Amino acid sequence: MNHQHTEQTSTMVEVNGLFSQTLLGIPFVVALILYIIAFVVSRQRGREWPVYRSVFMLLGVFLALISVFGPLAVRAHMDFTYHMLGHLFLGMLAPLLIALSAPMTLFLRALSVKNAKRLTRILRLKVTGFFTDPIVASILNIGGLWALYRTDLYMAMHESLLLHVFIHIHVFLAGYLFTISLIYIDPVPHRRTFMYRTIVFIFALAFHGILSKQIYAYPPDGVPTSEAQSGGMLMYYGGDLIDAVIIVILFYQWYQSKVPRSTALQPSMVSS
Amino acid sequence: MSKRNIWAGILFGIGTMGFIDEIVFHQLLQWHHFYDRSTTEIGIISDGLFGAFAWFATIGGLFLLADLKRRNRFNALRFWGAVVLGAGAFQLYDGLIQHKILRIHQIRYVDNVIIYDLVWNLSAAIMIMIGIIMLRSGNKKDREGEAV
Numbered sequence: 001m002n003h004q005h006t007e008q009t010s011t012m013v014e015v016n017g018l019f020s021q022t023l024l025g026i027p028f029v030v031a032l033i034l035y036i037i038a039f040v041v042s043r044q045r046g047r048e049w050p051v052y053r054s055v056f057m058l059l060g061v062f063l064a065l066i067s068v069f070g071p072l073a074v075r076a077h078m079d080f081t082y083h084m085l086g087h088l089f090l091g092m093l094a095p096l097l098i099a100l101s102a103p104m105t106l107f108l109r110a111l112s113v114k115n116a117k118r119l120t121r122i123l124r125l126k127v128t129g130f131f132t133d134p135i136v137a138s139i140l141n142i143g144g145l146w147a148l149y150r151t152d153l154y155m156a157m158h159e160s161l162l163l164h165v166f167i168h169i170h171v172f173l174a175g176y177l178f179t180i181s182l183i184y185i186d187p188v189p190h191r192r193t194f195m196y197r198t199i200v201f202i203f204a205l206a207f208h209g210i211l212s213k214q215i216y217a218y219p220p221d222g223v224p225t226s227e228a229q230s231g232g233m234l235m236y237y238g239g240d241l242i243d244a245v246i247i248v249i250l251f252y253q254w255y256q257s258k259v260p261r262s263t264a265l266q267p268s269m270v271s272s
Numbered sequence: 273m274s275k276r277n278i279w280a281g282i283l284f285g286i287g288t289m290g291f292i293d294e295i296v297f298h299q300l301l302q303w304h305h306f307y308d309r310s311t312t313e314i315g316i317i318s319d320g321l322f323g324a325f326a327w328f329a330t331i332g333g334l335f336l337l338a339d340l341k342r343r344n345r346f347n348a349l350r351f352w353g354a355v356v357l358g359a360g361a362f363q364l365y366d367g368l369i370q371h372k373i374l375r376i377h378q379i380r381y382v383d384n385v386i387i388y389d390l391v392w393n394l395s396a397a398i399m400i401m402i403g404i405i406m407l408r409s410g411n412k413k414d415r416e417g418e419a420v
Contacts (some may be wrong), residue, residue: 040325056292116286177384185373198328198332200326201328202321202324203321203324205327205328206321206323206324206325207320208320208322208324209319209320209323210316210317210319210320210321211304213307213316213319213320214316215316216307217307217311217316235308236306243327244327244331246330247327247328247331248331251331251332251335252335253334255338255339258339260342260343263335
C-alpha cells in the first residue's frame, strides 16, 4: 500500500506539474489581456466603462488562476476538500464574476463595426442558442459533475494529463455557460422567459445539492471519508451561497422588467 | 391582487422555515445531521429538491413583497398570515415526510425522539391554524375596506 502511495504521488506531480498548471493558466491571462485591450480601445473612442465591471473581471480571473496555478492547485490534487474549494472558485465564483464583468459588451464596443457585426452573427447562430439554453447548460455543468464524481473519471483525472486539463477547462466553461444562460448581463439574442430559467435553475441547484450529499455519503474512489465529508459539505453550502447571488440577480431582473406603468413614467417626467 | 399577498407570504414562509431549520437545528443546536446512515436514497433526493425550492422561495418571496409594496397592494395581515401558514406547512412536511418516512435525519439523536416529533408536528399544526385565522381576518378587513 505504501508502495502504491508513493507511485501515485509521483504521477500526481506530473499530472499537476508546472506544465499543466501553466497550460491551464494561460487562457485566463490571455482573456484578461484582451479585456484590458478592449477597455483601452473603448476608452479611446470616448466611451466610459464602469469601474466595478473591470473589478469583477480582475477578481474572476484571479480566482480562476489560483484554482489552476500555484499552491491551492497543488494542494487540490492531494486533498479533496481543497479540490472542492478550487472547483467552487473555478466552476462557480470565477464564472459568475467574469459574467458580471460583461466581456462581450466590452468586446463589441472595442471591435470595428464590421467585426462587431460578425461577432453578433455568431451570437445569433442557432447553435449558440442551443448551448445557452438553461437545460443544455445545466446538463453540461451539473451533469458533468455527476460524471466526474460518480464514475471512475475522478480517479482517472489524477493519472492522465490530458483528462486533467480537459476536465478543468470543462468545469470553467460549463460554469460560465450555466451562469450566462440564467442571468443576462451581456447581449443575449436567444432569450428565455424568467419562469423557464427559474424552474430549470431550481432543478440544477437541487441536483447540485443531491450530488454533494451523495459524495458525503459515498466517497468517490480514492477519497478518504473525512475529506469526502468536508468536501461534500463545502460543495453543498458553498453552492447554495454562490447560487443565491445568481438567484438574487435573476429575480432582480425579473422585478425590474415588471415595473408598474405609474412608477415607470416618473423618471421620464423628472428628466423632461 | 389579494392572491399575490398570499403567494408572496407562503413562499417567504416556506423559505424562512427552511432557513431557520438550517441555522437553528443544523448549525446552532446541531441536533439535525447533514446525513445519517439510515438516510435513504430517496431522502437525499427529496431533501435536495425541497432545499433548492426553499432557497428560491425565500428570495422570490421577498421580491414579490417588494413588488406589492411598490404597487401599494401590500396587505400586512394577509401576507403575514400566509407566512405563518407556509412556515407551518413546511414544518409539518419536514416533520412527517422528511424526518419520518424518508428518514433524512431525526430531529435529535436521543432515546425518546417521539416527544420531539410530537412537539415539532403539533407546533406545525398550530402554526397552520394561526395562519388560516390571520388570512380569514385579513379577508374580512378587506371586504370592510371595500364597503367603505
